[in-house]
Amino acid sequence: MKLDPNDSRSFHEFIRTALIEHPSLPHLSVGLKKKIQEAIFEIFVNAQTHSGVPYIFTCGQFFPKKHKIEFTITDMGQGFRQNFWRRFERDVAPEKAIEWAMVSGNTTKVGVPGGIGLAILKEFAAKNNGKIQIVSDAGFYQWDADGQHLSRFSCPFPGTIVNVQFRTDDRNSYSLVGEASTDDIF
Amino acid sequence: MTEKLFNVAEVAGTPLCVGAEDGETVFAVLKNALASGEECDVSFAGVEMLTSAFLNTAFGQLYGAFPEDLIRAKLRIRDMSEDDKALLKRVNDTAKLYYKDPDRMERSAQEILGDD
Numbered sequence: 512m513k514l515d516p517n518d519s520r521s522f523h524e525f526i527r528t529a530l531i532e533h534p535s536l537p538h539l540s541v542g543l544k545k546k547i548q549e550a551i552f553e554i555f556v557n558a559q560t561h562s563g564v565p566y567i568f569t570c571g572q573f574f575p576k577k578h579k580i581e582f583t584i585t586d587m588g589q590g591f592r593q594n595f596w597r598r599f600e601r602d603v604a605p606e607k608a609i610e611w612a613m614v615s616g617n618t619t620k621v622g623v624p625g626g627i628g629l630a631i632l633k634e635f636a637a638k639n640n641g642k643i644q645i646v647s648d649a650g651f652y653q654w655d656a657d658g659q660h661l662s663r664f665s666c667p668f669p670g671t672i673v674n675v676q677f678r679t680d681d682r683n684s685y686s687l688v689g690e691a692s693t694d695d696i697f
Numbered sequence: 698m699t700e701k702l703f704n705v706a707e708v709a710g711t712p713l714c715v716g717a718e719d720g721e722t723v724f725a726v727l728k729n730a731l732a733s734g735e736e737c738d739v740s741f742a743g744v745e746m747l748t749s750a751f752l753n754t755a756f757g758q759l760y761g762a763f764p765e766d767l768i769r770a771k772l773r774i775r776d777m778s779e780d781d782k783a784l785l786k787r788v789n790d791t792a793k794l795y796y797k798d799p800d801r802m803e804r805s806a807q808e809i810l811g812d813d
Contacts, residue, residue, distance in 0.1 A: 519713045523746060545780075548746065552715050556750040560717055599806045611809040616791050617802065623717075624757040624795035627749040627787060685780070696786045697769040 516559040516567045516586070519552075526551055530571055530580065537575075542685030543639075547580070547677050550635050553628035554584045554673045561619070562588025562671065578680035579641075587670035590647035594619040605650030606661040613652070632675065638683055642676035700736040703727070705755070706743040713746045720754030727755070731763055731771055742776040752785055757792030765793060 512529075514522055530536070530551075531544050539547075558567045564586050571582040591608035595601070598619035603611070611617055613633055618626030633654055636643050642655040649667040653660040655676075706712045708726050709719040730737050741747075759768050774782065794801070 517716065517718075519711070519715050519746075523713055542780075549748070552746055552748050553750070556715050556717070556748050560750060595806070599803070601806065601810060603806075603810055607809050611806065614805070616794065617805055622761075623754060624760070624788075624792035625750065625753040627753070627791055631749060631784075696774055696782055697765070697772055697789055 512569050513566050514569060515565065516555070516562065519555075522552075522555055522569070525569070530573075530582070533573065535575065536573055536580075537578075537679055539679060540685065543681055543683075546635055546639070546685050550632050550675065550677070551582055551584075553632050554675065557628055557673075558584055558586045558588075558671070561594050562586035564588035564670075573679070578678055580677045580679060581674060582677070583672060583674040585670060585672045590650075590668075590671045591645075592648045592650065604663070605648035605667070606652060606663055607650070609645050609647055609650050609652040610659070610661060613654070636675065636677075639681045640678050644674040645672065647671040700738065701730055702738045702740060703730070704740045704742060706741070706745075709751075709755075712743050714744050714751045714755075715746055715748040717750045717754045720751040723751075723755035724758050727759060727772070728762055731759070731767065734771075736771050736773070738773050738775055740775040741781065744777075744781075747781055747784065749784060749788055752788040753792065756785060757788050757795070760789070760792040760796050 512525055514525070526548060531548060568585045569583065571580060573580050590605070591612050592603060592605040595603050595608040595611065598621065612626070613629050615630035616626045618624070633643060636654060640656055643653065645652040646668050649664045651662045651664060703726060705714060705723055708723050710722070711719060714720070727737060774785070777785070
């Protein structure tokens with residue numbers, strides 16, 4: 512599906528109808544559904560913020576026998592390496608630029624705190640026993656239960672692909688009741 | 698001392714509080730209120746989706762404009778799920794570090810370049 516990255520409403524409708532509430536999906540807990548949607552939105556917003564292009568492309572598939580969903584968002588805009596260059600005016604290996612961006616608090620935005628979205632995605636993938644794969648420029652980054660894997664392609668991809676694998680047989684509780692009281696948020 | 702109630706979804710103009718631009722709208726409103734010395738009840742009723750990007754611009758940026766003590770004294774959160782509160786707390790903690798140590802990002806970039 513081709514989407515305007517600023518059209519959050521259409522994207523939300525797409526992931527709700529084509530994925531989260533699709534009749535072929537098994538029963539997922541409310542918490543897991545919410546976490547999957549949040550993780551997907553963090554990728555969507557990352558593309559919205561950093562790619563600088565008018566369209567993104569998204570697709571997904573549910574594999575019932577393997578109990579997993581694969582979901583991908585692709586843009587043909589500025590990738591991790593280019594954004595690192597724009598922020599720091601230093602060249603970094605494309606796979607290292609992705610690795611840097613996956614660390615909580617690291618952001619190429621200027622004057623605005625951030626850099627949490629991809630870290631949240633990684634933490635959720637860890638708990639869900641899922642997988643993250645990112646291709647940007649010639650860099651390849653993968654994170655799964657075996658840890659982090661970096662490599663480099665001989666030919667660069669002119670944009671960024673983020674593929675996430677979610678387990679639908681995840682029985683973890685995603686309730687965080689009591690973790691943050693209203694008094695200590697600020 | 699005046700007290701105001703803000704509904705985040707109404708201020709942002711959408712129940713999908715995901716994009717940084719919508720976060721900027723909320724930031725501008727909260728910044729004006731805090732600058733005027735108002736106490737603010739901030740309600741998340743009606744919000745269907747939240748991202749860290751939205752919260753970073755809406756709330757994280759406040760730490761670049763006001764002291765932590767003032768923000769804590771003047772802002773109160775309502776109608777927010779426990780896991781969304783945990784996300785907002787993480788955003789705020791990250792923002793505090795960001796403004797307290799502006800060179801951290803450069804050092805972090807240097808570390809990854811050193812690895813190269």
